[in-house]
Amino acid sequence: MTQKLSSQHLFYAFSAKLEPAMRVDQGQEFTLETLDCFSGQIKNQDDLLDRLDWDNVNPATGPVYINGAKPGDILGIDILNITIGKDSRVVVAPGEGVPGSLISSMETVILQHKDNVLDFRGMAEIPVNPMVGVIGVAPREREIPNGTPEKHGGNMDCKVITKGCRVYFEVEVEGALMGCGDLHAAQGDGEIGVSGAETSGEVLLKTSVYPRLKGLPTPFLETQDMVATVYSAKTADEAVTGAVNNMVMFLTRFLQISENHAAMLMSMAGDLRFCQVVDPLKTVRFEFPKKVLPALDALHS
Structure with a gap:
C-alpha cells in the first residue's frame, strides 16, 4: 500500500x-496531495489577487522524512506521476510579472481540464502538461519561504519537473525534510505573467540516495533524454552564469571532460533556458542532451 499524505499537512517555508x-x-x-499556489483561495473569476491572504500562498505538502538520508548525501526524487485537479486558474495584475507595466486591471480566468486540453476563453487550446512548481529539501541554517527558489529548491517553476523527471538535491538536514506543491496544468518557460495554470492535485514520488553523485551541483535534473543544472539568483545574468558554470563543473568532475571541451560541447549541443523570472530570485537551467554523451546514461549506475 502506497503511503499518502493529505493536503492538510502543509508548510509555507522550508x-x-x-x-x-x-x-x-x-x-x-508515496503520494503527496497538494493545493494550488493560492491555497484554494481563488474559487471563481471574481476572486482577484488583491483579495488573497498572502501569508497562505505557495503551500507545499510535507515535510517527508527520508529514512537514511544524511547531510551531504545527494538525494534523487523521482516524479513517477502527476494527477491534476478538475480545473486551473491563471491571473494577471498591474505591476506583476514581466509585462506588468502593460496590464491595466486585475483578472482571473478559471480553466476547465477537458480531453487533456485547457480551453482559454474559446480563443486558444493549450495542451495539458502537468508539472511541479515547488519542490525541495530543508536548508540547514535558515527558514526559506516556499516562494523563494534557492539551492535547496523551492519555487523553481521549472516545467521540466514533470512525470519521468528525477530532481537531485544535496541533503542538508537528517531525513532531508522534503516537500512539494504548486502544481501547474501548463506553464511556459519564464512564467512571465506571474502564474501558470495553477491547480491542485497529487504527486506520486520515490526517493533514493546516490553515493556516487556526492558533490553534484544541485539542484540538478535528469530525464530520459537530458540532464540540466538549475540556478537561482537576484538577476537573470547571475542565474545564467550559475547554471552554465555548474554544468561545466558537472561535466569536468563526473565525466572527466576538460573545461575547454565542456565549453565547446555546451556551445554546440546545450540549451540555456529560463524556468521563471517572476519570483524574488530568477531561475535558469542549462540542458545537455544525453545522446551527445552516452556516458551520461551510466551516471548513477
Whole structure:
C-alpha cells in the first residue's frame, strides 16, 4: 500500500525546525496531495489577487522524512506521476510579472481540464502538461519561504519537473525534510505573467540516495533524454552564469571532460533556458542532451 499524505499537512517555508508529517524508506513510493499556489483561495473569476491572504500562498505538502538520508548525501526524487485537479486558474495584475507595466486591471480566468486540453476563453487550446512548481529539501541554517527558489529548491517553476523527471538535491538536514506543491496544468518557460495554470492535485514520488553523485551541483535534473543544472539568483545574468558554470563543473568532475571541451560541447549541443523570472530570485537551467554523451546514461549506475 502506497503511503499518502493529505493536503492538510502543509508548510509555507522550508525549515529544519519542521516536524516530519510522514516517514518513508528509500525506494518506497508515496503520494503527496497538494493545493494550488493560492491555497484554494481563488474559487471563481471574481476572486482577484488583491483579495488573497498572502501569508497562505505557495503551500507545499510535507515535510517527508527520508529514512537514511544524511547531510551531504545527494538525494534523487523521482516524479513517477502527476494527477491534476478538475480545473486551473491563471491571473494577471498591474505591476506583476514581466509585462506588468502593460496590464491595466486585475483578472482571473478559471480553466476547465477537458480531453487533456485547457480551453482559454474559446480563443486558444493549450495542451495539458502537468508539472511541479515547488519542490525541495530543508536548508540547514535558515527558514526559506516556499516562494523563494534557492539551492535547496523551492519555487523553481521549472516545467521540466514533470512525470519521468528525477530532481537531485544535496541533503542538508537528517531525513532531508522534503516537500512539494504548486502544481501547474501548463506553464511556459519564464512564467512571465506571474502564474501558470495553477491547480491542485497529487504527486506520486520515490526517493533514493546516490553515493556516487556526492558533490553534484544541485539542484540538478535528469530525464530520459537530458540532464540540466538549475540556478537561482537576484538577476537573470547571475542565474545564467550559475547554471552554465555548474554544468561545466558537472561535466569536468563526473565525466572527466576538460573545461575547454565542456565549453565547446555546451556551445554546440546545450540549451540555456529560463524556468521563471517572476519570483524574488530568477531561475535558469542549462540542458545537455544525453545522446551527445552516452556516458551520461551510466551516471548513477
